[in-house]
Every structure is written in structure tokens, then in C-alpha cells.
Amino acid sequence: MGAATIAVIDYGMGNLRSVWQAIAKVAEGRDVVVSADPAVVAAAERVVFPGQGAMPDCMRELEARGLRDVVIEAARSKPFLGICIGLQMLFDHSEEGDVDGLGVFAGPVRRFPADRMKGPAGEKLKVPHMGWNEVAQVRPHPLWSGIDDGARFYFVHSYYVDPVDPACVAGQTGYGIPFTSAVARDNIFAIQCHPEKSAHAGLTLLSNFVRWQP
Template sequence: MASTAGSIAVIDYGMGNLRSVWQALVHVADGRDVVVTADPAVVAAAERVVFPGQGAMPDCMRELDARGLRQVVLETARTKPFLGICIGLQMLFEHSDEGDVSGLGVFAGNVRRFAAERMVNASGEKLKVPHMGWNEVRQIRQHPLWSGIPDGARFYFVHSYCVTPGDADCIAGMTDYGTPFTSVVARDNIFAIQCHPEKSAKAGLALLSNFLQWKP
């Protein structure tokens, strides 16, 4: 499908079923074109870019390069409204302990595995890794994508690794799972979130709708 001036490109680098992301975006897009694409030219021509995915970091980075998408991700992360989701957040950082692999380096910092042996809840019960299910996101600072979403709203998570930013100024949301971790970062035209907004009911759809209206 050809991209149009008002389109939203969902980057497909072969990692994960992107249909739920596409469906959620279509639901809030008010008739605008939402396209799942592995074509760098279509991504470059889109008005807005969504960078989702799931799986292991080394596989994701390998597949991104195999499809020739690294450069267009870096370029659109500099120039367009850009939303990272789940592994699409982690890949924006410099390095991941998962496979000891380099990321894209858009943000300073690393991706670390949850320290399962030290993680307990308020009752002293050991927490499982991966962190899977609904959890609260505390809004650390104001941002247009938080519009209409209460502080502490619950989102759906599935992950074993979390980001540790080198610059605290980029942190826009935190979540507690045995220990506080950064669940949202934002800077300029980029907003990236560890959870799955497409699986997060009302709060997730509100965030996606806000992204489609956002003018950085």
C-alpha cells in the first residue's frame, strides 16, 4: 500500500505479530491511513512512525539490519513524531545485556534484566520474571501523550528487561515491580513506552490517540 502525506507507518522488521498494534491505531485514526511496512521508503514518507516489536534484543537488531531499516529508524526518530513500543523502546538505547548487543543509541543508557533473586512484593512474596500483566505507570513529568490519562493508570506489560537511562531528564514514566524502573521515556519528537498500549484498554487507546494528534 502506498503511503500518503497523513499516514502512520508501523515498522515491520519481522519480530512479532503487529496486527493488534495496527488494529488499535486504526480504531483511533479517524480514517487516516495506517500501514504496516518493511519498506524504508514508505516509512520515510509517513507523517508519523510507530516502532513496536517483541522478542529477544539480538534477534530484533539483526532483523532490523537484515531488512535495511536501521537508517530510516534513526532518521525518523530525529524528524517525525515517533512512538516506540516494548522492544521498540529498548532498541533505542545504547546497549542491552540481553545477548550483549548494541542498540541504536538514540538514548544514552542500557537495558538490564530484572534481578529476579532480589524482587519481592509488599507482602514479601517473590515476583516472577518476566513481568507480565497489568501495572501502574506513574507520570514523572507532563507530556501531551498523557492528556486525559490519570496518573497511575494501569497498562499491560510483558518483559524481562528494562531500560536504565543515562540521562534522567528523558524519563516520563516509572513503574514499580519489586523495584522502580523506567517504563516511559520522551524527548523532543520521541515517546517510547515499555508496555503494550494496544493491549491496555482505555488508557492505551487514549495514548495512541494522543500520539496521532501530537505536534512536537
């Protein structure tokens, strides 16, 4: 497995083909593989950690496939992109199923509070948060390059991360309440939306990740 490989981690949750296709589209000849093999992930130059579904199922499948330790090590040592539940799993604990995450970032994953889910005109907002919404860039980051502050991305989620350290917050979105929609620290960038479904802004973010040298 060559050093230029981008590994998309397959732990059996979510439609990985769309993630692979989007990254391959902007990878400019770099090898992009979808793999459940810890050795392949460990050897990759950079790692993408996507996912869909419920947090307890995702954590169980990650453990069952022997991928927990290699994900934590990749998050310590190489360019690392978390997508959707791949963001949430990096945190300490989730209210979804009362399950522990990987603890890469300190803080809980919370459910949107039903009593506070009101729109600008007082209308009741549905959970899950589904559809296009703006991401405010809380601080500059190489992965925001070429993306307008407030650009719209595609979301599907009922839970959001609540970081202990505000310095790691890279993006914020409003849906009833303001919530953290992207975090960044050192070699890690993770985002709640689905960049692979987010048209030009999403492809730009993925292209930036492919070329990012933290």
C-alpha cells in the first residue's frame, strides 16, 4: 500500500461509496481505498472517518472489526477527516444510547432539545436536522480555503457535539440553538455535515483535505 493512499474507514455503517466517489473526484491521481483492514488504515498517508447511523451501533461495529485503536492512532499522527458520526465518535460520551466515544476530544454529544427547537418565526423545527444549512467559520483553517463564510452544507443528524475546549471549534451552525458543526486541532478536522453531498462547498473542503499538510 503506497504512502500516497487515502483510506476511507469501513466499519459497516453508512454509504461509503458516495464518500469514496467524492474524494476520488478531487484526489488527482492519488489512491483512494475503502478498507476495514487496520493494517491498511495504519499504512495510509491520510484517513477519512465517515459514518451514518446510531452511535451505539457505530461504536460496536468499530470495536468488532478491531479498528478502535488504529482510528485513535490515526487521529494522533496523520491528516484525519471525520464526517458526520465520524465527528461525534471522536468525543467522550453520547446521549444517544448512553455510550462512550473514543475520547479524542473532551465533551459530550447531546440531542437537540425538543423544547428549544424553534425557528426565527417561532415555528417548531423537526428533529432530525435535515437539509441545507449555513456553516459559520469560527476561525481560519486550511480546509476552509476557497469556501465562503456561511456557505451551505447538507446535514442529517439528531445529535450535536458540545466541546469542552472552545479553542477546537472551527465551525458553528444554527438550528433552534447554535451548535458546533466543525472542530479542528492539529492534524484533525471533523465536520457534522456531509461534504460528499454538499455540492461545490463540500468538494472544495474534500479537495483541501487531500492537499492539507498540517
